Amino acid sequence: MKSSARWLTILAVGLLCMLFFYPLWRITLEAPQYPEGVTMYIWINQITGDSPGTLQNINILNHYVGMKYIEPDSIPELTYFPYIVAALGLFGLLAAFINKPKVYLFWAITFLTLAAAGIFDFYLWEYDYGHNLSDTAPIKVPGQAYQPPLIGSKMLLNFNAISYPATGGIAMGIGLFLSFVSYFISKRFSKKST
Amino acid sequence: MNTTKKIIMMLALAFGLASCGGDATQSSSSKKGAMASTNAAEAVYVAPGEHDEFYSFMSGGFSGQLSVYGLPSGRLLKVIPVFSVDGEKGYGFNEETKPLLETSYGFVPWDDAHHPELSQTDGVPDGRYIFINGNNTPRIARIDLTTFETAEIIEIPNSGGNHSSPFITENSEYVVAGTRFSVPIPQADVAISSYKDNFKGALSFVSIDPDHGHMEVAFQVLLPGFDYDLAHAGKGKSHGWMFFTSYNTEESHTLKEVNASQNDKDYIAAINWKKAEEYLAAGKGKDMPADFLINRYDEKTHMATSHKRNSVKVLLPEDCPGLIYYLPTPKSPHGVDVDPTGSYIVGNGKLNANLTVHSFDKMIKAIENESFAGNVEGIPVLNFEDVVEATVESGGLGPLHTEFDGKGNAYTTFFISSEVVKWSLETFQVLDRIPTYYSVGHLMIPGGDSKKPWGKYLVALNKITKDRYLPTGPELAHSAQLYDISGDKMKLLLDFPTIGEPHYAQAIHADVVKGNSKKIYSLEENEHPYVTKTEADSRVEREGNQVHIYMTAIRSHLAPDNIEGIQVGDEVYFHVTNLEQDWDVPHGLSVMGAQNAELLIMPGQTETLKWVPTKSGVFPFYCTDFCSALHQEMQGYIRVSPKGTNTPILSTVGE
Incomplete structure (x- = not known):
C-alpha cells in the first residue's frame, strides 16, 4: 500500500496539469437579447470566449458602464501562472519520488496556498473591473458595481452574471483534494510500518 | 401583354360564372x-x-x-x-x-x-x-x-x-x-x-x-x-x-x-x-x-x-x-x-x-x-x-x-x-x-x-x-x-x-x-482593399480630387467622426468597416444630401458609399441601423469647403 500515495500524487499532478488544456473558470452573461448567453473562459495563460469575438463583445457591453477593457496582454498573471503551475507539478512529482509524509504535506499545503492565492488574485481582478469605473461612462448608476460573483450568479443591471469553475478548475480542485489524501495515506502507512 | 391578360380574365370570368352559379351565401362561404x-x-x-x-x-x-x-x-x-x-x-x-x-x-x-x-x-x-x-x-x-x-x-x-x-x-x-x-x-x-x-x-x-x-x-x-x-x-x-x-x-x-x-x-x-x-x-x-x-x-x-x-x-x-x-x-x-x-x-x-x-x-x-x-x-x-x-x-x-x-x-x-x-x-x-x-x-x-x-x-x-x-x-x-x-x-x-x-x-x-447560415464575417479574414481593421487605423487620405475615408463602426461611434478638408466636387468615398464580431449587430451609414442610399454593413464587412458634395457647409452623417442603447449618439460631421480652399485634412474622434 505504500505506493498508493505515490500514484495518487501523480494523478493529482495530472489533474493539475489539465489547467494547460482546459480553462480554470467560466463567467456567463445572460440577457434577453443574448439568447445563447455570452461566455468567457479564464485560463492560466489566456482569456477566451465561445467565439473569437466574445471578449470584444463583452468589452463593448462593459464600456457603456465605464468598465476597463479586458485586455489579456495587460494581465501579467497570464504570463507567469503557467510557470507556477509547472513548478507546482514538478514539486508534486518530486514528492511522489521522495514518498515521505512530510514532503507530501508540504506539497499539499503549497498547492492549497497557491490555489487560494490564485483565486484571491482572480477576485481582486474582478473587484477592480467591477468597481474601477470611468467617470465619463455613458451609463452611471449610483452605488452600482459590476463585480461578478466568484461562485454563483448575480444580476448586474440587465445581465445575470454566472461564475463557476470550469473543467480545469474542477480538475485542479480534485487534484488539491487528492494531494491531502496522499499525505494522510502516506502518514498512516508510515505509522503502521514503524 | 395587357390584351392577353384581358382575354384570359374574360375567359376566367366566363368559366367562373358557368361553374359557380350556386347561391351567393354558399359561394362566399366556400371562398x-x-x-x-x-x-x-x-x-x-x-x-x-x-x-x-x-x-x-x-x-x-x-x-x-x-x-x-x-x-x-x-x-x-x-x-x-x-x-x-x-x-x-x-x-x-x-x-x-x-x-x-x-x-x-x-x-x-x-x-x-x-x-x-x-x-x-x-x-x-x-x-x-x-x-x-x-x-x-x-x-x-x-x-x-x-x-x-x-x-x-x-x-x-x-x-x-x-x-x-x-x-x-x-x-x-x-x-x-x-x-x-x-x-x-x-x-x-x-x-x-x-x-x-x-x-x-x-x-x-x-x-x-x-x-x-x-x-x-x-x-x-x-x-x-x-x-x-x-x-x-x-x-x-x-x-x-x-x-x-x-x-x-x-x-x-x-x-x-x-x-x-x-x-x-x-x-x-x-x-x-x-x-x-x-x-x-x-x-x-x-x-x-x-x-x-x-x-x-x-x-x-x-x-x-x-x-x-x-x-x-x-x-x-x-x-x-x-x-x-x-x-x-x-x-x-x-x-x-x-x-x-x-x-x-x-x-x-x-x-x-x-x-x-x-x-x-x-x-x-x-x-x-x-x-x-x-x-x-x-x-x-x-x-x-x-x-x-x-x-x-x-x-x-x-x-x-x-x-x-x-x-x-x-x-x-x-x-x-x-x-x-x-x-x-x-x-x-x-x-x-x-x-x-x-x-x-x-x-x-x-x-x-x-x-x-x-x-x-x-x-x-x-x-x-x-x-x-x-x-x-x-x-x-x-x-x-x-x-x-x-x-x-x-x-x-x-x-x-x-x-x-x-x-x-x-x-x-x-x-x-x-x-x-453565417452569423458574422470574420474581420480577420476581411481582404477589402480599403478595410480598416482597428480604430487606430481610421484616417482620411486625399488622392487628387478623390478622398478616401477609412472609417470604422463599433457600438456606439464612428471613427473618424469629425472630418474636414473636403471640397465641393470631390469624390468622397466612405469605406466603412463594421468592427463588430457579434451576431446581429449591423451598422449603417448615411450622409446628408448624398445622392445615394445608405450603407448597411454586417459585422466584419466593409462597404463603400460614394458622395460628391454639391454644397459647402457642415453635414451630419449617422448610423442608420438601431445598433445599441447609444445608437442615437452614433453620428458625426463632415465639413465641406468651397472648391480651391485649403482647409487641412482633419480626421478625429473623441478629441
Whole structure:
C-alpha cells in the first residue's frame, strides 16, 4: 500500500496539469437579447470566449458602464501562472519520488496556498473591473458595481452574471483534494510500518 | 401583354360564372376555403420564438428580388436583393455591389425574376445555392445560402427573355437558359418581318463549378425561332436529358396571342446534354462572338467584380445528330415537369383542358426505332402516339404547372379555372381538386420538382388577388395560398401576401440550410482593399480630387467622426468597416444630401458609399441601423469647403 500515495500524487499532478488544456473558470452573461448567453473562459495563460469575438463583445457591453477593457496582454498573471503551475507539478512529482509524509504535506499545503492565492488574485481582478469605473461612462448608476460573483450568479443591471469553475478548475480542485489524501495515506502507512 | 391578360380574365370570368352559379351565401362561404377545417389555424401556428419547418424561396417576380418565407407560418424572413437595386441594403448603390448589376448594356438596375431553383445533389435539393433567372435582360443569379446574399450574376448571350431558366440538372452540372423571345443571332439590324429567316432560339447550358459555384456558359444549342417557355431536367433514368417547352412554332412575329396559338400541337424539345458534351469534346462546338459579363462577389474582399466574355460555344443540330428531338405536345405547352422517378414528362398545354403525359421509355424506344413523323429544320419530330403515355382528363382549363408529392401523385395548376387538381401517376385519373384565389400560376411543393419531395404542403402562387385582403388602392399584393396535402383531400390552410409577384418558389426543409447560415464575417479574414481593421487605423487620405475615408463602426461611434478638408466636387468615398464580431449587430451609414442610399454593413464587412458634395457647409452623417442603447449618439460631421480652399485634412474622434 505504500505506493498508493505515490500514484495518487501523480494523478493529482495530472489533474493539475489539465489547467494547460482546459480553462480554470467560466463567467456567463445572460440577457434577453443574448439568447445563447455570452461566455468567457479564464485560463492560466489566456482569456477566451465561445467565439473569437466574445471578449470584444463583452468589452463593448462593459464600456457603456465605464468598465476597463479586458485586455489579456495587460494581465501579467497570464504570463507567469503557467510557470507556477509547472513548478507546482514538478514539486508534486518530486514528492511522489521522495514518498515521505512530510514532503507530501508540504506539497499539499503549497498547492492549497497557491490555489487560494490564485483565486484571491482572480477576485481582486474582478473587484477592480467591477468597481474601477470611468467617470465619463455613458451609463452611471449610483452605488452600482459590476463585480461578478466568484461562485454563483448575480444580476448586474440587465445581465445575470454566472461564475463557476470550469473543467480545469474542477480538475485542479480534485487534484488539491487528492494531494491531502496522499499525505494522510502516506502518514498512516508510515505509522503502521514503524 | 395587357390584351392577353384581358382575354384570359374574360375567359376566367366566363368559366367562373358557368361553374359557380350556386347561391351567393354558399359561394362566399366556400371562398373562405375549407377554413371550416377546424385545425387550419393550429396547422400553421408557429409559436413565438419557434422556427418554421421549411424555408420557402419565393421569386419577387417583377420586383427583381427573391423573398424568403417560413412555412407553414407564411412569415417573411428576408428579401434578398438580386436583380434590382435596394436602398434598404445599399444593394446596387454601394461601390461593392454595383458591379453585380453590370451587363454588356451597362448598369441595369432592375429585372423580372421568375424561377428560383435550388442546387441539387443526386436529384435532391442540397441547400448550397439557389439560382434565379432575370427574364428581361437575360441573366441568371446565384444566391449563396450560407449568407443569403447574391454571389454571382451571369448574363446570357444570344437570348431574349430568359424564361425557361434556371432549371437544374440532378447533380447541379448545369442550369439552363432558354430564350422566350427568339432574336437575330448574332444580333443584327434586320426587318422584324424577316423573323422566319433571321430569328433563332438559343438554349444555353450554364455550368456550375462544383467547388465554388462559379457559372460559365458551357454551350448553346441554336434552334428554330420558337418561343422556349419552360424547362426541366430529366432525373434518375432520364438524367442526361433536358426538356424545354416551346410555343409559337408558327414563328409569328406579331399579335402572338392569336398567331402563336394556331398550331394544334407545339413541341417539347428533348435535348441529350450528355451527347452535347461528347460533341463538344469532339470539337463540334463553334466559337461564336458574344459579349457578355459574369459578375462575381467575393466574400473575402466583400466586393463584386465583372469579368468580360467575348465568345460562346455553339452547337448546331445539323452537325450533331441525336442531340435533340421534338415531342409534339398539344396547345402551347407552358410548364414541362418530370416526375420524381424520371419516367414521365408532363406537358401542360395552357390552352387545353387536358394534360399530356409523355413516357421517357417510349421516347427512347421511338428514337431507337427511328420512328419519326418528320422534321423541323433537320430536327427529328417524334410521333405523338409513340411517345404519349396518357392524357389526363382534368375537367379544368388552362393547365400551367405540375409538381409531385413523392407518393405517386401529381398536382397541376389551372389558371383559367383557378384551381389545383390532384391526379394519380398510376391511373392518370383525377383524385381531388381545390379552388385557388385567384388564377394560380405556379405551384410549389417543397422539393416538388426533385427526386424526393417533402410532400406535406403545397403553395399556390396566384396572379390575381381582388378581395382577399384589406384593400390597398388599385395596386394589391399578390397572394400565395398554403394547402395541406398530407391526406387524401387537399385542405386550404393559409393565405398570405407576397412581395412583387410570387412567380415561382422552391422550398427546402430548414434542417438542410439553417446550420450553415453565417452569423458574422470574420474581420480577420476581411481582404477589402480599403478595410480598416482597428480604430487606430481610421484616417482620411486625399488622392487628387478623390478622398478616401477609412472609417470604422463599433457600438456606439464612428471613427473618424469629425472630418474636414473636403471640397465641393470631390469624390468622397466612405469605406466603412463594421468592427463588430457579434451576431446581429449591423451598422449603417448615411450622409446628408448624398445622392445615394445608405450603407448597411454586417459585422466584419466593409462597404463603400460614394458622395460628391454639391454644397459647402457642415453635414451630419449617422448610423442608420438601431445598433445599441447609444445608437442615437452614433453620428458625426463632415465639413465641406468651397472648391480651391485649403482647409487641412482633419480626421478625429473623441478629441
